[in-house]
Amino acid sequence: MKRLFLLEDDLSLINGLSFALKKQGYEVKVARTTLEADALWAEGSFDLAILDVSLPDGSGFDFCKKIRQVSKVPIMFLTAADEETDMIMGLDMGGDDYVTKPFKLAVFLSRVNALLRRSENFTGENFMSKSFGAASGSAVTELKSGGIRVRLLEGEADKDGRPLGLTASEYKLLCMFMEHPDVVLSPEQILGRLWDCNENYIDNNSLTVYIRRLRTKIEDDPGRPKRIVTVRGMGYKWSAAE
Numbered sequence: 001m002k003r004l005f006l007l008e009d010d011l012s013l014i015n016g017l018s019f020a021l022k023k024q025g026y027e028v029k030v031a032r033t034t035l036e037a038d039a040l041w042a043e044g045s046f047d048l049a050i051l052d053v054s055l056p057d058g059s060g061f062d063f064c065k066k067i068r069q070v071s072k073v074p075i076m077f078l079t080a081a082d083e084e085t086d087m088i089m090g091l092d093m094g095g096d097d098y099v100t101k102p103f104k105l106a107v108f109l110s111r112v113n114a115l116l117r118r119s120e121n122f123t124g125e126n127f128m129s130k131s132f133g134a135a136s137g138s139a140v141t142e143l144k145s146g147g148i149r150v151r152l153l154e155g156e157a158d159k160d161g162r163p164l165g166l167t168a169s170e171y172k173l174l175c176m177f178m179e180h181p182d183v184v185l186s187p188e189q190i191l192g193r194l195w196d197c198n199e200n201y202i203d204n205n206s207l208t209v210y211i212r213r214l215r216t217k218i219e220d221d222p223g224r225p226k227r228i229v230t231v232r233g234m235g236y237k238w239s240a241a242e
Contacts, residue, residue, distance in 0.1 A: 004048050006018065035057060049075045050075075051078065052078045053078065060077055061077075065094070074116070141153050146227055146241075152175075173190070173214050178238055181238050181240035186234060191207060227239055
């Protein structure tokens, strides 16, 4: 059973979301303040964190930063702010998706299911078996390029031996680029490969944020990237040149 972490202070919304998520077969643990969230998070591991942005004693953004210090778990924000800057800020600090209040329950559940499915499909052996294979039929267990190594069985990546600490979205992007060295990939190709085709809320702006975030972790100078190169008017490519 998947364990979901819900940080939300609105009791009526908590009741509605908890009921709907439990009907989907998920176990739901709820915190209503960041203080409660600190204690609850320490109790065990979770498969997805759903964070309200505005809380009585702090911000879901701040709690996201704490999570990202110790975990790659997918994070969804619930926010009443629909300003693009707020959405980009949430994604930039390590969030994987956002839902703007008010929202339809069916859409919320679809996006929860999608985040969990994407997290499963692009980690460890499952990702390796779906995406990679040598001509002999034996599976590839590592990707290497420019000092960066991805260990597919462990779902981990490092640069010159230093762990990169990637989120699930960043890890998926890195694997896709390294799987296609020196090939220009359009935004549509990337989105279509990494996310379900019917998830139209994942747009080019969000992809730009994901790529910028990944560059800050793998590039020596993120402002002048040498690995993930922008090909103007076409998309992006992974430069395998040493």
